[in-house]
Amino acid sequence: MTLINGLLALGGLAFTIPLAIHLFYRSRFRTVDWGAMHLIEGMMRTNRRRIQWLNLLLLLVRCCVPILLAFCLARPLLTGFQALPGDAAQSVVIAIDDSRSMGFATSAGRVRMDDAHDAIDLVLDSLTRRDEIILIRSSDPSSPITRIGPATARSSIDATKPHSGPVDLAGLIQSASAAAKQASQPNPRVMVVSDFQTNMIDDASLTRLQSFAESVSDQGTKFEFLNIAADQSADQQANVSVESITMESAAAVVERQAVFLARIRNHGDDPIEAANVVWSVNGKRESSKPITVQPRSFASVKFVRTFDTPSPVAITASIEFADSLAADNQRTLAVDVIEQVNVWLVDDANKSRFLQVALSPFAFSGSPLTDPVKTTRISTADLQTKLPVSDPDVIVLAGLTEPTSNLRQIIGDYVHNGGSVILFDQAGLDQKRLNSSWGTAADSFQMPAELGESIGSDSPDGDLFAIAGRNADYSPWALFGDTSRDLFSDVQVSSYRQLRLRSGELTTTLVSLESGDPLIVMSDRGLGRIVQFAIAADASGSTLPLRPVFVPMIQQMVLDLAGSNQSMNFNVGETLVLATSDLMPPDQENAKQAAFYFTRPGQDDRLISPQELDGRSVLAVSNTSKPGVYRFRSVVKESSIAKQSIRVMEVLPSESISRGVDPARVQNAADAIGATVYGEPKSLIEDDQTGRYGREIWRWILSALLFAMIAELWISQRLGQHSSGQRSTGQQVETA
Template identity: 20%
Template sequence: MNFLNPFFLFGLLAVAIPVIIHLINLQRPKKVAFSTLSFFNELRKTTIRRIRIKQYLLMALRVLALLFLALALARPFLPPTITGPTSSTEPKVVAIVLDNSASMNRIGSRGPLIEQAKKVAGRIIQNANSDDKFYITTTNGDSFSQDRLLDKKRSNEIISDIEPQNSGHYTKERFLKAYQQLQGAPQAQAMIYIISDGQKSQMLDLKDLSIQRKDNAQKPVTIQPISLEKGKQQNVAVSSITLKNQMISQGTPITLAVDVENVGDAAVTNQFVSLEVDGELLGQHEVALEPGESKEFLFQAVPGQTGNLTGRIIIEGDEVDYDNRRYFVVNIPEERSVLLVKKEEADSPFSSYLQSVLEAAKQSRAQLSFKVQQPNQVTPSQWPNYDAIVLDGIEQIPDYWFQDMQRYVQNGNGLLFFPSEKGAIENYNRFLSLFNAGKFTNIVGEYGSFEQVIKMAEIEEGHPVLENVFAKKGDEDINIELPSLYYYYRYRNSGNAGSIDILKATNEDPLLTEQQFGEGVFLISTLGTDPGWSNLPVNPIFAPLYYRSILYASSSQKAGLQKYELGKAFRWEHALQSSDVKLELDGSEYRPKVEQAAYGVRISYSGQEWEPGILTIKAGKESYKIAVNQNILESRFGSLESTAWQEMISSNALSVNKGIKAGQWSAEELDEKLSASMFGQEIWSWFIWLALLFLILETVITRIYKAESVS
């Protein structure tokens, strides 16, 4: 507790007056013997004791009444927090972090939320002292740089210009920047106001704050959360777009799965979701969803050429407009490039049939081009030029390949592994462990014996590798002679969510397994590709099965959805011919940071000012497109209570006031709350009431408590 008028504390000396009066009353008169009144000597001791108790009680009540009256004149107040501002006259530095996300465009009972937030910020500035300084920042869009703290007039001008931005949010980064600005300010008292609708997508960023006050050199900073009313608009949004096709080519229909979600609390009908490709409307579905319900809609498009197929999904009939369009880019590759690394066959009685499959595919103008190398000819720096790498029968994978191969797959490329009959299991398993891809446990059968140890299990369609392998009508059963296995590696997959067994033996041993890793895919075979392992190489399914396996692995990155999500720095790596790179989005041009990477060029840009659209990357004659979209969380208006803010923000360096719900108060009441948050709450009226209470008690005791009466 502190005092605005501490001079009046000298009034506490007045409490001595009742004590002095009491001491004077204790002086005893002279004793005079008077025989006829001798019977008064028989007064009982209890009556005398009552009189003394009454005197002490009245003295205490009078002392307390004077004490609280003196304290009231000194105007006591409680600071917002124990370490918060303690003086209303000392200059302060105040930061205002204002939420300007797209959700702030919603309409509340007092108008648009963004206007409500700006009015609250204006009242904070208005209630401050003339010599207080300000730092103003927003959560979304490009951050306007402030090299110096602002006065009240300039702060009001900046607040008036703030508008909602349908861009990525940077709540955590902007809060930390505000904290740093306050730490560098000369003022001893500092506060940060956070004004927001409390949307979870914004506020959950503050959960990861890592501010710790390590010494007294750091300035104590008080945080004041201010929440606005919750807008009640209905909203329907496109939550995701995915491709049903894994292997894409020119002239082949692609299927887009579009998830539409009702993020509001009321049912919606008579709305429509449409597919638009290159400005042409290709399909439309009616939308009817219950609150919280999500539904998948399928659209088809046929790429007429290689390159980028660009488009957007549009929702019609929804009043919240900013998330009614979601963009997509599908890359249609002209061909996929494969590097086949194969063993020396001089010492082997059998030859791999895999190269023959690729050569036959090339002759039929398939979508694959390939190059063959021996292990000693391989140069890891050239790997990014290929969409997939096939390791066919290598006895031992060189250790110096490990990290480069791991990065190659992680960056979105494909890898196929076929073991050697003379393979080093320990080396293989160390390699598999890089991808969390399980391990080989032992070997079953005898290589080249042609003695069956087991058969391949029935083939079950469903995986992209097995699509269109068999020509059949409707639900017609697959009727083939299942291959016999003579020799294979027993393998145990990782069992994680990214591991899928594509082919199995009749005893459930995996024969071909997919392991997803990063943005890429790793296919592991437990069989080699020559007749010494099985009769699969001479079976009719061998060629289409392994051709599609290679096609699937090489489709991991070069085909598919090219996307970037707002709210994080844009990073992209590619083997470009030119380092003169520029970015184009919505008619604006940007120059990114360009660095030489191990396998090409690495591009980075903050992207803070970007909004959803189609981003074009240009480097010389090369051009690439990427869809830019908001995180679906920006469409979900669920908010956090102010108590949850306090729990997230609190740390050793930060003191957090109780949240203010601005939507509940009138302008005058809000001013009082804001003033209390900055200067503390005056409590002199409490002391006046206490003083009056003690005076009333003194009067009541004087009249009722007749301690002098004798019973």
């Protein structure tokens, strides 16, 4: 125990005053016997002992009063048996949640992030200028460590805005702990400031925290959770959000209508009436429509647009409505408008005539209209020489018989880097080679299904196999309307190749036979996609190429593959990777002189240098915590040649739901790493002060002092009553 005001403790020596008074002014009595004295001697002895004990107790209480008062003024601290740091400099790692949910307005009209700023300011006020702060944001936990003072930290924290996606609590704590290892002072503190939403603490996070705790048990770091939404209930105010934007068309092609669909969600318990949904293209307002959304439900709004020129565009849907979270009232979708889809038909057996007509009907008929798909028919030999230097959108293998190792490597690399392939069966197709690996050794893969034996025959007397139906979840089928409609009722399959799906791989069956065998399957490979048919591209094994459904089916399938070759939409926090070839002008000599620029939302252009990734030249951006449109462009020196592309970063819709995690679950997460949970900064500061200086007990001593003073009055009254009784009975005569 230590004393803050040690000199005042000397006032406790004042206890000698009542002691001296007692010793020097004790009453003296002379006993006078009288006739009936023997009758009350027993009672007199009993009263005498009682009075003596009461006098001693009164003396003790009177001596304790100055002692207690002195110790109360000296402010003693309980420190146990350990040396406390006191006012020594300390290191504090502040891990702040800057996800979108921190932007929710509270019932008092304040934003949660403002409450977090105020709470952290109180903590900073309790620190000294010698203390160091390390700031970690959940949007960028791997940022370089910077040690700053409380004043600088205050400015940085006040500039923090809620804009990022869901928080990985375990990852945030691990990053904060790694930062604490680089702290200048021993025994650093890690303070996590968050609203602790449901998506932060799941079973996987608890397991990771428990494993993490075992690895840092001897680090000496103190963990603290400050829940700034501890006293707030979920969904305090109405909130409406643009949950998603999807393009219903397979691809956006010049001079053809593209259909977009926005899904509006009402998170509240009251209906949203006459809210205005606005559609914008590249930031320019194009149309608006009022909608009504029922409580806890959705509404969809459609937007149809025809584009005149090929270019990347940003389609934005926003809802004009005042609610508790304004940031989720709009969402953007990046779309690459293309002039034509470039398709190579690889055919050595003259089997692609039906496909060429289906994909480019206007060109085949001599019409002046432009087809959305441009087809080029080449041989496998031409493919092996042209593919390394050209980049088609889709490759259709229609008459392939011998997939050589060189061909498999070239096509495999093409698919791995984002290309799409449609593979048709072919009589005489080398089954063993097709089932082998495609691509280079490091990135090799196999076809979605293993090619099996041929079933059926083309004989007029052979069996016919009926098609069971289509996969309703495949988006290109939306063109054909009702998913229950049988598109293939008039298609006859006389022979097909058995496709055996590979176990452990995610392969989608698009069309199947009534026997259960797949007829068309699809699977992702690397950054690309492969569609595999169990039938030939011509009418040798089925009547599908002769039926009306074949033309729109193939067109939509190719457009879907071309539209999905390169994703332009990502979640905040993901790393953006863009191949420099996508920004290169056609002239390769000028391309060598190209400079690349990159623009974040709300910022100016800055030069970005290419880097090598898997043998490709790419532009990589890792800090993408802010939602919005990220722009890339190239400029060729000493010329006017330029090309641009965009990428859109958006926050997951789960951040639009205000649902705090169960306090017991927060406590479980805290217990896993030995942290303490606080609902207000005042308690955190008090505990820190106690941990640094000890626990003050002057309030307890003050209570004891008040009790002693009351006891002194009570004992004095009892003694007064006994003295009066003795004088009335004449038991003793006081003498000087």
